[in-house]
Amino acid sequence: MAFQTLPASDKGDRPWWLVAFGVMALAIGIVIFVSDLYAQVFGTVVKGLGVTVFVTLVGFALASILGLGIALLGMADSTVLRQIARFYVEVVRGIPILVLLFYIAFVGAPAFVALYNIVTAPLATSGLLEPMVVRDISLMWRAIIALMIGYSAFIAEIFRAGIQSIDKGQIEAAKALGLTRTQRFRLIVLPQAMRVVFPPLSNDFVAMVKDSSLVSVLGVADITQMAKVYASGSFRFFETYSIVAYVYLILTIGLSILLRGFEQRMRARSQR
Template sequence: MKNRDFPWWLAFLALLAAAIIVSVAISAESRVIFSAVAQGLGVTITVSLIAYGTSVLLGLVLGLLRASPFKPFRELATFYIEVVRGLPMLVILYYIAFVGAPALAAFLNWFVKPFINLGWLAPVEVRSFNFTVRAVLALTLGYAAFIAEIFRAGIESVPRGQVEAAHALGLSHGQTLRKVVLPQAIRNVLPALANEFVAIVKDSSLVSALGVQDITQLGKVYSASTFKFFETYNVVAFFYLVITISLSLAVRSLEQRLKRRAHP
């Protein structure tokens, strides 16, 4: 490796991480902060994984509708994508948590009202919807719009000639999509999809606005009670940097591997 190609930024980051780890190891106070914040690590990872998985599935459906030859489907998908992409993620989070959840509870109560009147079912209460579930739903609906555009671009990147050749061989539209278009489209957009996972991990910190006990929320609570803002948020930033930079390096490795396969 040439000296100019050496990732100095990564070396500096590793030194910074080592300094934080050493300070945690030698300081009892830092160990307490580290332990307090680390309890939210599982929530952060769980929220990110579930929201990412569901947003990829919904984004794929929206991407297929966006690239559909049937105009009503295209218009419906485009409407959703443009509206959601135009809203800040925090607004979507609040909307789902404080508008969507009560509306859903009211709809369910209206739908099963005869059974409620007979005493067979109890009315659905808004508090039945856990804030963690609301946060995951909001991230899913928000990121699905961005991922849909990634899938649409991937679908459109497949040469039109291959689609026409598949039709000439007697494949239906569904078979062409499933056997010719989607395998190539997904391979083309894998790095972009991986980058969206990095983004969703960072935006998962927004769930702290609903009181979900993730890394950010626990850091906020601890720093507010001890007034040790500098030390606490250093640890919070450390956790997020370890996760996101590890993922970013994995994405770069994936991109290089795909390039080597494309140009052996």
């Protein structure tokens, strides 16, 4: 049996699935435009769009930075540092994002505040600094930190695989030219690794858009939370969650198409 190794659209076939989705999205858009009920639901749900976008962008940026650091730590010369990185990756990957969200929000944040108050106790006693309370750390930032930690473990593995895919001969040639380790990484390794890691990073970015809906369990006013509040008050569960699914589909499929186009341009540029 022969299996396709690429999506049909990558083999020259027309993207009929995209046409079907476009027709479906247009039909739902018309329903929203002509129906007062659906228009009201849509107007309520999209109020949380800004929070969803903010949580996703900031969370993914921080997760990428932390993930790159963990990946470099895992390839260090020191055995201890490598084992610390591996311990972090394996432990964090084994914890569901929702559990991590609760843990950071209700265990990690109070522990951080307690530690901060202990360290700054002399300054607080002298009146130079006010003691911190748990509510000073917003629930949105607790959610962002949880997503950052949860995704950084997966992103670390992506970066590790990308960096290790670079031909060692190029690194040896850079050494012969007298480039320092930092210069070799910045000028030789990272630019090439980014072309390798971009597709899986894109997938993780789209996945974080969906997983950002989990912040609603903390009461953060994202798309899902706005929908929960509206549905619980109006009992219009079908209409509300149909609109929520519609908005997330527009976001995720739109992002997937944009990122796939950017990936193809990167691939074409590298082949010139």
